[in-house]
Amino acid sequence: METTLNECRPGDKVVIVRVGGEGPVKRRLMDMGITRGAEILVRKVAPMGDPIEVNIRGYELTFRKADASNIMIQKLES
Amino acid sequence: MAFRFALVGNPNCGKTTMFNEVTGSTQHVGNWPGVTVEKKEGKARRFKEDIKVIDLPGIYSLSPYSLEEIISRNYILEERPDVVINIVDATNIERNLYLTTQLIELGIPVVVALNMMDALEARGDQIDIPRLEKQLGVPVIPTSANKAHGTKELIEQTLQVAQNAASGQLAESITLFEEKIEKSLEKLSELITPMLGQMYPPRFATVKLLEGDEIVTANIKMNHKLIEAIRATRDQLEQEYDNDMETIIADQRYQFISKVVSKSVKKKLSVGGLTVSDKMDKILTHRIFAIPLFLLIMYVVFTITFGFIGTFTIDYIDHLMNVALADTVTTLLHSAGAAEWLDSLIVGGIIAGLGSILVFVPQIMILFFFLAILEDSGYMSRAAFMMDRMFRKIGLSGKSFIPMIMGIGCSVPAIMATRTLENEKDRRLTIILTPFMSCGARLPVYALFAAAFFANAQSLVIFSLYLLGMVVAILSGILLRKTLFKGEAEAFVMELPPYRIPTFKGLMIHMWDRGKGFIKKAGTVIFAASVIIWFGQTFNFSLQMGDEVSGSIFGSVGTFISPFFAPLGFGDWRSSVALLTGFVAKEAVVATMGILNNLGEVGEGSVELMASLQTYFTPLKAYAFMTFTLLYMPCIAAFAAIKREMNSWKWTLFTVGYQTATAWIVSLIVYQGGKLLGLG
Known part of the structure; x- marks a missing residue:
């Protein structure tokens, strides 16, 4: 099922279908390895509900839900 | 060679x-x-x-x-x-x-x-x-x-x-991108290379022009034909890959890397267990325990730094400088038959001035040591992760949290800690807001006035001032974000490195790297400032040395500027002079009050000073005075740090101007509002 990354829950394993948005934030996310085809494991949500932490390409990355909503993903397993 | x-x-x-x-x-x-x-x-x-x-x-x-x-x-x-x-x-x-x-x-x-x-x-x-x-x-x-x-x-x-x-041997070139893209790059490169001169290597320039990199594009003179060729290539590739060019290139780089890694890296099959780092993280960023744990860690760091160890080092150095060294120098100068003014300059001006800063050096080193532990262990980035939500409300990101919390200790290292912020706008705003966090040096002022005027509610009054500082910082953040620092709030994309046990050598290097800047840079500025302030306190306008501060340049200036403070409730010259000397170090406000009330050097616990203050302050006026002390421009050491980190006189002057104006307005509201409510 295709959805956006901000809809995922901790523990979800997903694969990136497309990175939307534009500008420096998008470029930064891609520089950090958020690109098409990469697998993401959603680790957790911060205690106050935002941002989120994910594991990508073997390391931990955090960014905000608003930016996660630009990342289209396909769920692999829960 | x-x-x-x-x-x-x-x-x-x-x-x-x-x-x-x-x-x-x-x-x-x-x-x-x-x-x-x-x-x-x-x-x-x-x-x-x-x-x-x-x-x-x-x-x-x-x-x-x-x-x-x-x-x-x-x-x-x-x-x-x-x-x-x-x-x-x-x-x-x-x-x-x-x-x-x-x-x-x-x-x-x-x-x-x-x-x-x-x-x-x-x-x-x-x-x-x-x-x-x-x-x-x-x-x-x-x-x-x-x-x-x-x-x-x-x-x-x-x-x-x-x-x-x-000797002219070059490395072999490799193919990074898919053939389609490499071919397009090759074709474009033929057109671009003649335009480049020595500035850019052709491959880099071609990729950057195709990506639309603004800096590279502006630096290369291109004819119409080339601009057209780049546009056509970009359009064609973007259509083929159904994405924008920057995305395509980033995608391609990672695809290349995936290929490389799959062939040369052999990963041990993970057994699905959690690493030690993962386990620690489970607790430290736990949905419920994370914030209490975080507060506990901060509490421990601050108690140690500003509690017994910090106080011990301060007293020790203070004794070393202001008693041992000062006495020795005085004796030496006397036996050498030096003039009185020279003794006054060296002991009362330079040693006292440098001493007031040097006493903080061990404390700052201790604070930096703890911060190095928090940083090198990977915890600091988790704190930013947890606090981002709150800081976004004032247009900042979680990364601004560290400097702000350090500000409760001392503004100087706090301002220097803004170096970790990537974005210039965020850095400036954080520097402007950090001094509103009430630092340790302001506490003696509150302690004096709270004891004199709010004997039954001392802690509550002091706590309310810390809170007021935070509220002013938040409101200022919102205000400045909507005016001077307009535009998108900085994004928050941050790596969370695995937890590591810091090495002692690493911690020392880290601590020293930051601390020595404080000693060196602040030292030079403070040396000069001590001389100026000594001069202002000792001489009058006809350049004669007087015994009474009221007749000195500072005394006259105090009298001159006191009407400025009248609407705030403390328009007498002694308060004005005290605030002026507070620019050297905020705790100097107490010492000056003592001297000006003819009580000599007294501490914040002096009963005589309290009695003396009660003759011309009311509780409302006292609160307005404390509010002003909290918010107005920080001490000279912080000023030097602001100048150093802002790297601009314009921004430095704006910062202290903004802080002083804010102090004036908030104190005015406190005093006049209080009077309207019948409190004064």
Whole structure:
């Protein structure tokens, strides 16, 4: 099922279908390895509900839900 | 022959350790021209050749969006070091190689130092190094900088590459992108190369023009035909790949890396268990326990720094400077028959002035030591992760949290800690807001006035002032974000490095790197300021030394500016002079009050001083005075730190002007509002 990354829950394993948005934030996310085809494991949500932490390409990355909503993903397993 | 090697790598790849290991103690630290990004240089030790090593900022990419990335790529393109040593964290190889794919396009020989091999081996993973070398087309040297493994081989190999390059041998080129893109790049490159001159290597320029990099585009003179050709190529590729060009290129780089990694890296099959780091993280960022734990950690750090150990070091140095040293110098000067004014200048001016700053040095070092532990262990980035939500409300990101919390201790290290913020706008705003956090030096002022006027509610009053500082910081953040610092709030994309046990050597280096700046820079400014303030307190306008401060330049200025404070409820000259001397150090307000009430040197617990203050202050006036003390321009040491970090007089003056104006307005509201409510 295709959805956006901000809809995922901790523990979800997903694969990136497309990175939307534009500008420096998008470029930064891609520089950090958020690109098409990469697998993401959603680790957790911060205690106050935002941002989120994910594991990508073997390391931990955090960014905000608003930016996660630009990342289209396909769920692999829960 | 002299060589220059540039160290480039991601943050947290062990670059600093490598630099320290290679250069030993020969390094010197400065700033890049025009910006406050650190520039470190040193000579490679244990080599007879003259090798200079330059440590470039830790970066993830060479995009045109971040200052540090622009500095790094400009350095490589303009200064053309002989070799770029790219430090790659072997345990995080995929993302680290992304920068590598950009570095090899810069037309300068690259050597990869595959660092943290010890950690990789401990994990049970393996990397086929000859294979990796072949795929990347550059030499790869395994290293573990923290154990000094492989660093000698690294420099030897780099030297070899530099010598080969000098004799005209070039590295083989590799194919990074899909054929379609490589072909387009080749075609465009033919058109672009004649326009370049010496400025950019053709491959780099072609990729950047295609991506639409604004800096590169502006620097190359292009004819109409070329602009058209670039546009056509971009349109065609964007349509084919159904994405924008920057995305396509980034995608391609990572696809290349995935191929490389799948062939040369053998990962031990994970058994699905959690690492120690994961387990610690489960507790430290737990949904419920995280924030209480965080508060507890901060509490412990502050109690130790500002509690007994800190107080002990302050008293000790204070005694050393103001009693032992001052007495010795006075005796010496007397026996040498020196003039009274010279004694007054050296003891009352310089020793007292420098002493007031030096007493804070051990405390600041202790604070930096703890912050180094929090940072090197990886906890600091988790704190930013937890606090981001709150800080976004005032237009900042979680990264601003660290400087602000440090501000409760002392504004100076807090302002220096803004260096971790990437975005210039965020940095400036954080610097402006940080001094509103009530620092330790303001506490004696509150203690005096609270005891004199709010005997039954002292803690409550003091607590309300800390809170008021935070509220003013929040409101100021919102206000400034909507006016001067308009625009998108800084994004929050941050790596959370694995928890590591910090090494003692690393902590000391970290602490010293930051602390010495405080001693050196603040020292020079404070030396000059002490002389000026001594002069203002000692001489009158006809340049005669007087005994009464009321007749001195400061006394006259105090009398002159006191009407400025009248609407705030404390328009008498003594309060004005006290606030003036508070610019040297905020706690000086108490000492000055003592002197001006003819009580000599007294502490904040003096009953006589309280009685004296009660004759011309009311509780409301006292609260307004404390409010002003809380918010007005910070002490000279903080001022020097602001100037240093803002790197601009305009911004420095704006900061202190804004703070003082805010102090005036808020005190006015407190006093006049209080009067309207019938409190005064």
